[in-house]
Amino acid sequence: MNKTRPKHLALWQIRFPLPAIVSGLHRISGALLVLSIPFILYALEGSLSSAERFAAFKSCIGNPFVKLGLLVVLWGLLHHACAGTRFLLMDIHKGVDLPTARLSAKLVMAVSLVLTVVIGVVAW
Amino acid sequence: MVNRKVVGAHYGLRDWLVQRVTAVIMLVYGIAVAAFVLFASGASFEAWQALFACTWVKVLTTVTIVALLWHAWVGTRDIWMDYAYHTGVRLTLHVLTILWLVASFVYSVKVVWGA
Numbered sequence: 001m002n003k004t005r006p007k008h009l010a011l012w013q014i015r016f017p018l019p020a021i022v023s024g025l026h027r028i029s030g031a032l033l034v035l036s037i038p039f040i041l042y043a044l045e046g047s048l049s050s051a052e053r054f055a056a057f058k059s060c061i062g063n064p065f066v067k068l069g070l071l072v073v074l075w076g077l078l079h080h081a082c083a084g085t086r087f088l089l090m091d092i093h094k095g096v097d098l099p100t101a102r103l104s105a106k107l108v109m110a111v112s113l114v115l116t117v118v119i120g121v122v123a124w
Numbered sequence: 125m126v127n128r129k130v131v132g133a134h135y136g137l138r139d140w141l142v143q144r145v146t147a148v149i150m151l152v153y154g155i156a157v158a159a160f161v162l163f164a165s166g167a168s169f170e171a172w173q174a175l176f177a178c179t180w181v182k183v184l185t186t187v188t189i190v191a192l193l194w195h196a197w198v199g200t201r202d203i204w205m206d207y208a209y210h211t212g213v214r215l216t217l218h219v220l221t222i223l224w225l226v227a228s229f230v231y232s233v234k235v236v237w238g239a
Contacts, residue, residue, distance in 0.1 A: 034196045037228045045235040
């Protein structure tokens, strides 16, 4: 066995199936969430603080750029939670056949994006 | 002789299982808090503050934060093991990750239990 197999590592040429994209985004959103831990804690601190500090906190997250950043983190959280739930179900052998796996990958994308948009619109 | 690396994954089921158990803890906590905001409080500032004034809520929040940081450790280490091959580089990244997570834990104790 000395065949050199073709390697297709040109990521922009590979067409990934949706479950692969969901898996990749699970990792990317996870890394994003690790980096946001202190900022999420800061938000919790702001929401639990006294009235005058709460006003300052409110004006801080009222900034459109901060709001946009929070929505990105919110999408990361929703995607990570939905995709993670999908992986947990697969661990107990639920939905491991191809049609169901593709459908659940679509569901993960749709639910996390729609919820982010809905919460974004409500909170804006 | 198995080639075991000092920055490897401990080669067992434990971390795999930790990742799942901590995920379930966070899901249960997250759904409970989301349900409170949606249905119980009317999203009022006072109800939110009253909830986090309860000792049992503080305890469960701290437990969930420990689960979160442990989960973050296993996940981040998986990323470093996939992309950082040089042992020294990877060890440095591991140490920086641990510092980040421990610092987050100290800050979370201040936030949850009050200054």
